[in-house]
Amino acid sequence: MSGRLPYIFNSQDLEKLLVNYNKLEGVRPTPTPERVYIWDETLRDGEQTPGVYLTLSEKLDIAKALDDIGVHLITIGFPAVSETEYEIVKAFSKESFSRAKIAAVARPRQSDIEACIECGVQTVNVFMPTSDLLLKIFRHNHAQALKIVSQGIELAKAHGMHVNWIMEDATRSQMEYLVEVTQTAIDAGAESVVLSDTVGVMMPFAWKYFVRTVKERVPKLRNNEIPMGVHVHNDFGMATAGTVMAVYQGVTLPHTCINGYGERAGNAALEEVVIALEYNGINTGITTEKLFELSKLAEKYFLIPLPAHKAVVGEFCFSHESGLHINAIVAHPRTYEPINPQHVGRERHLYVGKFSGTGSIRDKLLGIGLRLPDDILKKIVSEIKRKREETPKEVNRKKFNEVKEILKYLKVGITDKEVFQIVKHVVGPNFKEEWGKARNTFDENNGNHENTTKTDKENQKTENDTGKSSTRRKDGGSNK
The missing domain is CATH 4.10.430.20 (H-NS DNA Binding Protein)
Structure with a gap:
């Protein structure tokens, strides 16, 4: 001026x-936390953005920048998912960070936990679905799931690991079971619990009931002996609002992703959550003056341009x-x-x-x-x-x-054409007859592949005709 x-x-x-x-x-709800600790998922959930692939050096650059601005916990990857991810997590365990802790992700199964142990990380985020729908899809009843959770966490604790327990699809789970599995995880040694709004369905006003009910019914949460976190997706554009609302109900470990990156519509944006809290009297420990620099670094590596009207970091803000x-x-x-x-x-x-x-x-x-x-x-x-x-x-x-x-x-x-070219290269002539029997066609001359839109349309027709969602998957199988 x-x-x-x-x-x-x-x-x-x-x-x-x-x-x-x-x-x-x-x-303003009372009591409200005076201090929260940012738990960033950019290098794990953020990288699950379609088409995104981060190299080790890129992940390290982002992690160092997150550490520099004051992030408390950085989830660095899922070592059981691939050899490359395993090596990345292993490399991270040898790095030093001035303020942030690093954590790897695992399901409560022996092979996943052992992969984290072998990589040398000290903190593991153990996750498992808790909604009846996902448990049914993965063929577990409540009793089986409780046993799996307990055994997985106990295995990690037996190796001296710090364990965070994450409940996938918590916001669509039965409250009775949610409380039971939370208590089971704590009894097994979990040192924090995270409620995940995996498909972003929770409206901001519902977080008050949801968080307070879980806290009141689990003694160590009620007494603030164990911190709570939330992991909110943005399918309805409510990720930041939901995360902030949950903090006002006592949550102190809000999950974020830089620029709101993540699966589908993304996650709660780090820069939005931090500024919303800081401007309303809650200390995040973040050096806010470095938020834009961090945002541009992530944009550079993710190759996903920021919307001009993006809050806090968009060009037109x-x-x-x-x-x-x-x-x-x-x-x-x-x-x-x-x-x-x-x-x-x-x-x-x-x-x-x-x-x-x-x-x-x-x-x-x-x-x-x-x-x-x-x-x-x-x-x-x-x-x-x-x-x-x-x-x-x-x-x-x-x-x-x-x-x-x-x-x-x-x-x-990876396009469909590239996928089927890889399949053809790997299997060679051995499965020539199978190509002809496949429901979806593969043109050997140009690699054209008919996507599964027909099944999608059939499912939509079923919904329109009956008012209920079809139970058939895209691959034609049935969800049992």
Whole structure:
């Protein structure tokens, strides 16, 4: 804002002029944690974003940056899933971090736990589904699942590991069983418990009942002897809201992913959760001034561009074009900026275009030492608006579509064509007859593969006809 007068309102003036309903007595839940500890899942759940693959060096760069800004726990990978992931986790165990702890992921099965032990990690996040639907799909009843959980955690504890217990699909689980499996995990040695909203169905208002009910019915949670975490997906756009709401109910281990990366619609965004909590009086231990730098690092490695309107780190977050808004910001930034851009490592940008006024043009010219009378400024503004409105959009639209096509390529990952070429290479001529019998066709000349959209349409028809979801999977099998 070079050349402008100082802001005409000070902080005391603002307190009188702006109402903050978040701070009104009786509005904010009590008691609320004064401090939370960020548990970041970017290198595990974030990497499950379709088409994303991170190298060891990229993971290390992101992990070091997370450590640098003050993240408490970093989940680094799932060693049982592949040899590459195993080697990455093993390499991480030899690295030193100044503040963050690192953890690997495992199911409560012997081979998974042993893979973590062999990799040398000291902390393991043991997870298992708790909803009746997923338990049925994986062919477990409650009694069997409880035994599996107990044995898996006890095995990890027997090897001196710190164990975090994560309940997949907790928000669609029976409360009685959820409490029972939580108590079982704690009895087996779990040192924290995490409620996962795996498909993002929990509305913000429901977190109060959900978190408080689990806490009240599990003694060590009720007495705050063991911390609680939440892992929230963004399928309904509620990941940040749900995570923040859960914190206000006593959760102190919120899960996040940088830029909201993750499966499907993604996860609660680290930068959003941190700023929402910090601006409402809850200490996250994060150096917020480094959030934007961290965001751009993740964008660079994930190859997924940030939406321009993305909260906190999007290009337009602290950008203004409207002349009325710019004039107000000259009086004080809080008029149209609830977040100080410097607090997150950003700068304010003033755009010139259709909605610009003389104030923004005057400010831009004063920045280079040029002062013009108002009548000249009005003519300049009029010419700018005319030029913008007369600019043909076809050139920009063409470039936009070209960029979209390029981004499609980056998001594909391994195509069906590539998959079936690999299959053909591996099996050779031995399964020639099987190709002809397969329900989905494979063209040996060009590798075309018919996707399973027919089954999807059949399932949709069943839903439309009966009002119930079909129990058939895409591969034609039945969920037993």
